[in-house]
Amino acid sequence: MNLELLESFGQNYPEEADGVLDCISLAVTAGFNKYGTLLAVGCNDGRVVIWDFMTRGISKVISAHVHPVCSVRLLVYICIMLTCCNFVLFFSWSRNGRKLLTASTDNTVCIIDVATGDTDHRFRFPSPILRVQYNPRSLSNFLVCPMRHPAIVVGVDGSRLIIPLDDEADTTISALFDRRGLHVFTGNSKGRVTVHRASDAQLVASFRVTQGAASTTAIKSMEFARRGDWFLVNSADRIIRVYNSTEVLACGIEGEPEPIQKLQDLVNKTMWKKCCFSGDGEYVCAGSSRQHALYIWDKTNGNLVKILHGTKGELLLDVVWHPVRPIACSISSGVVSIWSQNQVENWSAFAPDFKELDENVEYEERESEFDDEDEDKIVANLHNRDVDDLEVDVCKIAPIPAFCSSDEEGEDPNALLFLPIAPEVEDTDDTWAPPPEFQAPTQDENYHHHHHHHSKRHYSSSDFSRENSQTPPRRKKAKTHDISLEGSPIHDIHPLLSNKPHKDKNTHSKRSSAHGTSHHRIHKSESKKHSHRDKYKSSS
Helix, strand or coil, X not given: XXXXXXXXXXXXXXXXXXXXXXXXXXXXXXXEXXXXXXXXXEECCCEEEEEECCCCEEEEEEECCCCXXXXXXXXXXXXXXXXXXXXXXXXXXXXXXXXXXXXECCCEEEEEECCCCCEEEEEECCCCEEEEEECCCCCCEEEEEECCCCCEEEECCCCEEECXXXXXXXXXXXXXXXXXXXXEEEEECCCEEEEEECCCCCEEEEEECECCCCCECCEEEEEECCCCCEEEEEECCCCEEEEEHHHHHHHXXXXXXXXXXXXXCCCCCCCEEEEEECCCCCEEEEEECCCCEEEEEECCCCCEEEEEECCCCCCEEEEEECCCCCCEEXXXXXXXXXXXXXXXXXXXXXXXXXXXXXXXXXXXXXXXXXXXXXXXXXXXXXXXXXXXXXXXXXXXXCCCHHHCCCCCCCCCCXXXXXXXXXXXXXXXXXXXXXXXXXXXXXXXXXXXXXHCCCCCCCCCHHHHHHHHCCCCCCCCCCEEEECCCCCCCCCCCCCCCCCCCCCCHHHHHHHHHHHHHHHHHHHHHHXXXXXXXXXXXXXX
């Protein structure tokens, strides 16, 4: 991949819609791998669909959380019940792209092998899971945020390290690793951000997000940039604050670091559903919680540079930015929308002597154009002969700087960039049998056929069945770990599946009565159909 050729000399953010990705099931969340070649989409039926983002095709469908689909009933109004469906809410890619960490509403966390599609480990929790994240630099542990419980660093072997709370009474927190997995940043509903070491959960820094002189605001989510030491805090006061993690660690406990930027919608006072950084960390993208709209700011000066509007009436679920290209993906109404730049072909930018013509013209060649030695060559250009004779090394594989961190010299040789796709071959009919005139070969006939090629061999049905029957490969059995949490809400339902109470009981009673009458009418119409059918049979 020549990323240097994709460098845009102007703005480096998406400008318009560039198609959609339909996963057949309803998409809920999405995430790119480190290289941006694969896009994983979590669906509402427990499946994970992995897209090849270069070809925009499905590479693999993984059933990590297999459960019944949503029940749909057609009444006076269409009611889609989501209580019996298990969503894949969050997932996180490993650094090399070979493992995928998923969390579902069935209170389980799975580690999936992307290449084979097998589930290596399954962790069962007693309470709903709000967020999971792989350690950015290690495959041995990951971070889990259970509902109304402190964040936990869980090892692959089942070990646990609980990140202590700043306030024991406040269990509504948001937690994530920093860019290199050395610290865990947590934020609570009282606007306090704490930094703990990921190895021993020791508190190293803390500060409070203040709205005014003394009032605080609740922290909804936090996100780190892929490049640089920046991280953003999405708070309940509808302001996105960008901080420098190095400055936060330098301030220590009870520090007072100042945000480098405060981003907000000054006109509509929009609340933000999901926020993220661009691949290079120069832009901040936020999705509105009211409509399908993406706001993009320049992190350097804090200016709003673009607003991308989707279909009206849709609500946004998730937003992700491509790691190395100015492409963003948003999810609404179960479909993944792609936003990118408008590529304009400018051939004169590649060849300075290229001339664009509006219509065909007659070309007049020079007298010495096709001569072995150009007699009209200018003598002043003879010193450029050494430049033209330079040898270009096409065998050496140079590391791409966009794929390497500041503390790395080369790329990971074990990284998974693409998934192989087998060609679709129709299955043979196993019930096929040979014609009756075919007979089973005897031992002499087989010997005779081996030495004389002109003789014909006879096949039996057992031979065909033996050749056509292929035993499917046995799937790897996942290791199951039961994680026990003290004081966790066992009987609570995930917020996405909780049934919200109706605001007006009268409307609810009217809908229920309408449902009863409609069901009675449908029953009467069915009985009439059966009575007419019986009359027709008796008359005939």
